[in-house]
Amino acid sequence: MIEISLDFKNVDQALGRLAGFSRSKRPLMRSIAGIMADAVEENFAQEGRPKWLGLAPATRKRRGDGKILQDKGRLAASIVSRADGESAAVGTNVRYAAIHQFGGEITRAAHSGWVRLRTDARGNLIRQGTKGRAARLAVFAKDSHKRVRTVRYTSSEGKTKIPARPFLALTQVDADNIERTVSEYLANLLG
Template sequence: MSGVSIKIEDGGVRAALERLEGNLDRKAELLDAIGATARQDVWQNFEDQASPAGIPWAPLKPATLKRRGAGAQILRDRGNLYKSMTYRVTGDDTVEVGTNLVYAGVHQFGGSIKREAREQVVHFRFAAEGAGKDGKGSRLRFTKAGGRHAEGAYARKVSIGGYTINIPARPFLGVGPRLVERLNETLVEALAP
């Protein structure tokens, strides 16, 4: 997984795996169950909009809420990161849980993205009279080149100053009390005679 993943070293899990050493089918089944349990816990973090330790994620900014709607969920705009969570069993005693999305790390750990100053061509068109939602406002609107509203549009080269986007850490991978409890339940079930 090239995006982000977490490796957990746990003595209790390792001891349980050693007890299953002679039964490779049950060991593979246990590792698969551990992976599925951990992935389910990550999905729960997205649904709770909180870290594995239960700490709520930084809220969305007002501009983001305005663009996406008041009910917008954090890190769930298109659902790609949520849906990309996967696990794999590697080797005899390893389970990796994570994603291959390269941008996952900046959401997990936080970070800054610097945008350099640049020039760009933007496309405008004049909207119908009273184009604003309230019947007021500018008649000038952005449009996509070649899009369905591009007829009568004109292009202008504009300068855009440099800026930095600061993304707060919103950890979704890791080990919290809920995952430890779920893994213990998984181990008890797997080791039952």
């Protein structure tokens, strides 16, 4: 009689580790979330990968050499990552994030209101400067200013096109980093 005997001890151990994998994916998901968060941070630093469409001339003139999507830094600072045993995610709760991510058109409704403008002792409006556009612009008054003139303004409806500037995006290098992280995790798990 011929007898064949197989030793499944190593296979059983590997299967046991794989069974443990279903319970312990949280460290892997945290690593993936970290890679994604780094990718988003790099998108802001490089102003897109590939490069985002530049600022409109009027915006560039008003802001100077500021970075795209980083006028005040609120959007970049709002990026958070989250990971649990089943998923990894990166996102933001900033209300205007979607229009920058996907692009689109913003319609501003016509509106009116009141503004307080500073005046001198004779009641004349104080101007922002003496030449050019500044000579036509009045200075807004704070609540603490005593000499003011309250003026009603009306603004017509306006539309602004916002180009897509996907900041929540991964490059092929980022995807390769995630794939390598998963492969290393599984290799360590299987021993």
